[in-house]
Amino acid sequence: DIQMTQSPSSLSASVGDRVTITCQASQDISNYLNWYQQKPGKAPKLLIYDASNLETGVPSRFSGSGSGTDFTFTISSLQPEDIATYYCQQYDNPLLTFGGGTKVEIK
Amino acid sequence: QVQLVQSGAEVKKPGASVKVSCKASGYTFTSYDINWVRQATGQGLEWMGWMNPNSGNTGYAQKFQGRVTMTRNTSISTAYMELSSLRSEDTAVYYCARGREGEIDYWGQGTLVTVSS
Numbered sequence: 001d002i003q004m005t006q007s008p009s010s011l012s013a014s015v016g017d018r019v020t021i022t023c024q025a026s027q028d029i030s031n032y033l034n035w036y037q038q039k040p041g042k043a044p045k046l047l048i049y050d051a052s053n054l055e056t057g058v059p060s061r062f063s064g065s066g067s068g069t070d071f072t073f074t075i076s077s078l079q080p081e082d083i084a085t086y087y088c089q090q091y092d093n094p095l096l097t098f099g100g101g102t103k104v105e106i107k
Numbered sequence: 108q109v110q111l112v113q114s115g116a117e118v119k120k121p122g123a124s125v126k127v128s129c130k131a132s133g134y135t136f137t138s139y140d141i142n143w144v145r146q147a148t149g150q151g152l153e154w155m156g157w158m159n160p161n162s163g164n165t166g167y168a169q170k171f172q173g174r175v176t177m178t179r180n181t182s183i184s185t186a187y188m189e190l191s192s193l194r195s196e197d198t199a200v201y202y203c204a205r206g207r208e209g210e211i212d213y214w215g216q217g218t219l220v221t222v223s224s
Contacts, residue, residue: 001169034210036152043214044142044152055212085151088113091209094166098152 002026002092006099012107019075021102023088028068028087032091035064038101039084047086048073080106109133110151111203111215118221124191127218129203136184137161140206143177143188149161155208158186193222 003026013019023033031051036044046055048064051071061076075082083106088099114128129141143155156167158177165177176189186203200217 036211038152043204043217044211045214046210046212049208049210064190072216089152089154089210093209094157095168096154096157096209097209098144099155101151 001095002029002090002097004088004090004097004099005105006088006102008102009100010103010105012105013078014107015078015080017078019078019082021073021086021088023066023071023073023099024069025069025071025090029090030101031067033066033071034089034091035062036089037082037084038087038089044087075104078104078106109205109213111205111213113203113215113218116219116221118223119193121194121222121224122166123193123222125193125220126187126189127167127201127203127220129186129188129215131184131186131205134205136162136179137181141177141179141186142204142206142211143175144202144204144211145199146202147196150199154186155201160186177186193220195222198222 005024033051035048038044047058047062052064063074065072085101085103087101110132112130117125120213137160140157142157145153158165179186202217203215204211205213
């Protein structure tokens, strides 16, 4: 099974800061990598699919990049409403695997 | 609008089984896979498996093989996930979620399953 290593597990940043989260796959997954945001008590929400495509309705301050085994998720200017846990997820047809999550807090 | 509405919270004893339902609306039920994902309190997301509602084909994460069964009733656009031989470590919120290609685009509200003697 493909393992996903996400880092950091948590981070604290100021409003307006650029925030970066990385996700590494244990083997080449091409661009089959998605990013989700989960707020406390809520279901996750899809933000980025196929490594770099912004889901409809998602603010443009969110972006993703990468291919193969190394991927990056970026919030260009952190907003108070972005406080959440972020997860990467790979797709190795038909199996899915999630990363361990990154909790983002405001400093 | 797309909605996935799950059944209510359950409390089960160790060794018992639980069956969670997920009723889909707002789209053609047989056109998208249904995934099941669980989340223990304070922990991350754990994918359990998928089902193709059109064919009934399923695929389960190795961890759950032999203990999980995913089924559907297309006449009422409802998917089911049954987990057997429950233990305390199975206490979690269970989500059904619609698969679109390799990503999940809609999620149910979650069902809390508590396993306790």
